[in-house]
Amino acid sequence: MDFVNRDIVSIKDFTKDELEHIFKTAEKMESRGYDNALLRGKKVGLLFYEPSTRTRMSFDAAAHALGAETIWFAGVEGTSVMKGETLKDTIETVANYVDLIVMRHPFDGSARWAADVTTNRTKRGHKKVPIINGGDGKNEHPTQTMLDLYSIRKTQGRIDGLDIAMVGDLKYGRTVHSLSYALSLYNCKLMYVAPDSLQIPEHVEAFLNRRKISYSKHSKIEDIISIADVIYMTRIQKERFPDENEYNKVKGIFKINRALLSRAKPTARLMHPLPRVDEISVDCDEDPRAYYFEQAGNGVPVRAAILSLIMGAIE
Amino acid sequence: MGEKTASKDAKKGLMVRPIKDGTVIDHIPPGKGIKIAEMLNLFHQDSVVIIGQNLESTKYGKKDLIKVENKYLKSDEYNKISLIAPNATINIIKDYTIQEKRKVVVPDVLENVAVCVNANCISNKEPVPSRMYTISRDPLVLICHYCNFECKEDLIRLKI
Numbered sequence: 001m002d003f004v005n006r007d008i009v010s011i012k013d014f015t016k017d018e019l020e021h022i023f024k025t026a027e028k029m030e031s032r033g034y035d036n037a038l039l040r041g042k043k044v045g046l047l048f049y050e051p052s053t054r055t056r057m058s059f060d061a062a063a064h065a066l067g068a069e070t071i072w073f074a075g076v077e078g079t080s081v082m083k084g085e086t087l088k089d090t091i092e093t094v095a096n097y098v099d100l101i102v103m104r105h106p107f108d109g110s111a112r113w114a115a116d117v118t119t120n121r122t123k124r125g126h127k128k129v130p131i132i133n134g135g136d137g138k139n140e141h142p143t144q145t146m147l148d149l150y151s152i153r154k155t156q157g158r159i160d161g162l163d164i165a166m167v168g169d170l171k172y173g174r175t176v177h178s179l180s181y182a183l184s185l186y187n188c189k190l191m192y193v194a195p196d197s198l199q200i201p202e203h204v205e206a207f208l209n210r211r212k213i214s215y216s217k218h219s220k221i222e223d224i225i226s227i228a229d230v231i232y233m234t235r236i237q238k239e240r241f242p243d244e245n246e247y248n249k250v251k252g253i254f255k256i257n258r259a260l261l262s263r264a265k266p267t268a269r270l271m272h273p274l275p276r277v278d279e280i281s282v283d284c285d286e287d288p289r290a291y292y293f294e295q296a297g298n299g300v301p302v303r304a305a306i307l308s309l310i311m312g313a314i315e
Numbered sequence: 316m317g318e319k320t321a322s323k324d325a326k327k328g329l330m331v332r333p334i335k336d337g338t339v340i341d342h343i344p345p346g347k348g349i350k351i352a353e354m355l356n357l358f359h360q361d362s363v364v365i366i367g368q369n370l371e372s373t374k375y376g377k378k379d380l381i382k383v384e385n386k387y388l389k390s391d392e393y394n395k396i397s398l399i400a401p402n403a404t405i406n407i408i409k410d411y412t413i414q415e416k417r418k419v420v421v422p423d424v425l426e427n428v429a430v431c432v433n434a435n436c437i438s439n440k441e442p443v444p445s446r447m448y449t450i451s452r453d454p455l456v457l458i459c460h461y462c463n464f465e466c467k468e469d470l471i472r473l474k475i
Contacts, residue, residue: 086441107437109461139462
């Protein structure tokens with residue numbers, strides 16, 4: 001399995017065996033501790049054109065835990081992007097300074113383009129600088145999906161054959177699209193809970209149908225709460241609604257509180273890519289089934305594994 | 316074209332006259348002929364251009380057809396035609412005779428031919444070459460190399 005200098009742009013580029021290899025590597029790092037000499041002398045560029053708390057900080061934490069340095073910008077203020085510099089020119093420049101680039105960018109497909117740019121540089125005699133997609137517009141966020149799968153595997157002991165419910169904004173939420181693609185490798189039963197206006201998009205359904213994956217659509221959390229092994233909540237994004245009345249109609253339905261959560265299986269886990277607004281009430285935080293903060297914590301071992309594999313420090 | 320040829324054509328029931336040298340684009344779905352002519356910029360050149368609309372077709376019932384004198388198509392033009400008229404046939408005419416008959420084929424990869432319909436795609440925001448893959452030919456569905464946006468036949472937009 002060759003991860004060296006590989007770009008991580010889309011979760012669809014990964015096989016089940018490759019994902020399993022990343023999870024085993026992360027598991028070892030988490031249990032044995034991080035070797036702070038593993039990436040000594042390496043530089044990781046963190047190019048965050050958009051706000052991020054967890055992705056940027058967990059990549060930063062993972063890189064430092066392994067002895068790598070990070071060079072970064074968070075927000076384009078103070079960069080040449082403000083002067084109209086194209087993504088290509090920024091990538092061409094930063095690729096001279098670092099060994100790997102993690103990038104979050106507002107435009108869909110920007111990560112693939114950045115990966116093409118650093119691949120084309122190799123034709124001019126430069127070394128390949130791999131690109132890790134930290135979120136490209138509403139398209140993909142593959143390392144979030146990897147840590148979601150890792151969290152499912154860690155809490156349930158397996159991924160295969162589980163009943164997984166995704167709740168909230170399934171139309172616009174890139175995490176549920178990527179998670180659906182990835183779970184199609186694991187023979188899971190998927191349950192989508194959303195108002196009609198925010199249900200899972202046609203192209204994701206088409207993908208699941210091509211893979212012959214069993215899925216169902218629901219309009220109430222109550223329909224799935226007692227059968228799901230994982231309840232994956234997402235934030236309903238107010239700004240997507242044509243008017244405030246429409247938003248007010250649906251926002252209350254897709255909230256979970258401790259009373260509702262108590263009806264879930266004792267082994268079930270409540271997850272969320274975060275940030276939450278009010279879809280998970282604060283009283284859930286103390287329930288043993290609440291797992292969203294630990295899930296965010298899993299970003300460090302998973303991203304440390306990815307950095308080490310891609311930079312060739314481990315096989 | 317001499318009178319003799321013209322009367323021969325009339326006998327054969329030809330509704331549009333043959334051309335000496337050039338290209339005949341046949342089996343265009345009805346209504347798409349004008350679109351192809353516009354795409355090939357045929358309205359702004361001096362040579363003879365004949366566009367037949369709603370002609371009888373044994374295969375498809377009705378069809379459009381374009382004859383253009385002294386023009387031979389480039390490969391990107393073939394690709395663009397394939398997206399508008401996936402069943403079109405291109406006849407290359409030399410001295411009133413068909414030298415070559417080619418069926419257009421939608422290529423697996425389309426470089427700089429079609430525009431991604433996702434307005435937020437990097438290829439629509441910055442100077443980035445467009446690149447699409449054909450994931451289905453019937454119905455025609457393309458997917459963007461960058462943003463994975465799938466585009467069905469009726470939404471496909473060609474790069475000008």
